[in-house]
Amino acid sequence: MPETAPLPLDPRAVRLDASAADRDDAIAQCGRVLVEIGAVEPSYVEAMLARERSISTYVGEEVAIPHGTLAAKDVVRHDAICVLRFPGGVDWGGERVTVCVGIAARGDGHVRLLSELAQILMDPDSARALREADEVSEVLSLLQPTQEDQ
Amino acid sequence: MAGIESKDIHKIVIACDAGMGSSVMLASQVRKQLKGEGVEVVHTPVNSIPGDADVVLCHAGLADRARASAPGVVLVPFQVFIGDPAVTRLIDTIKKGGTVDA
Known part of the structure; x- marks a missing residue:
């Protein structure tokens, strides 16, 4: 992958102050953002819900990474992620989630971002920074891959 | 079946349903931790x-789908x-030597 490849995180796909009634609502909101930025067809949202019902995408540190199924790759137009924060918390099968990183992928364009997210989740201070960032630009810079990852 | 040395x-x-989310994230971690051990780490749909x-x-x-997809291969569920x-145990075993149980 060339280092100059644009990162599939559109600033328009970062929402710091969302609220959701429940897990499915939070996932649907992530899906709608991915639709709005042109990354997926609307039917992708249903695949995200189905995927979540099979196995939770909760990954720790109040973060979940909802995404579609293998079959739904066909309705992904381009790799993208979105970041939606739910400061009020969402019950995620017994876990509290305040950050959703929604994923749409047909290639590997999002791999660097997920790698960075994994690093963040292993460092409690970084995870807190992701949960509490006041600006979209802070979220973008936290997820910006470091030199080592490229 | 037996384990593997x-x-x-x-x-x-690292297998998951779509190979686009969690497996990608875990693969990046395992790859980093096994850097220099001569082990290739890939992520694929199950x-x-x-x-x-x-x-x-x-x-x-x-795990059941993975066993059906790759019969006979040592499977580590998490x-x-x-x-x-x-x-963590798998990575330790690879670094220090030993057997990974099936």
Whole structure:
């Protein structure tokens, strides 16, 4: 992958102050953002819900990474992620989630971002920074891959 | 089936349903921790685990599908994507030597 490849995180796909009634609502909101930025067809949202019902995408540190199924790759137009924060918390099968990183992928364009997210989740201070960032630009810079990852 | 000796592990496959989310994240972590050990780490959908996999890591909820997809390959199921003890144990065994149980 060339280092100059644009990162599939559109600033328009970062929402710091969302609220959701429940897990499915939070996932649907992530899906709608991915639709709005042109990354997926609307039917992708249903695949995200189905995927979540099979196995939770909760990954720790109040973060979940909802995404579609293998079959739904066909309705992904381009790799993208979105970041939606739910400061009020969402019950995620017994876990509290305040950050959703929604994923749409047909290639590997999002791999660097997920790698960075994994690093963040292993460092409690970084995870807190992701949960509490006041600006979209802070979220973008936290997820910006470091030199080592490229 | 029998386990596999750490020295015989050359390729670890991390499998999930779509190969686009959690497995990608875990693969990046395992790859980093095994840097310099000469072990290839890839992520794939659970239905297309490559034939040359030595060890398959997958979420416990997908273990049956992984076994069907890659019969005879040592399977290490895990529960959480970050910091699961089963994953830590696998990495330790590869680094220090020993047997990974099937």
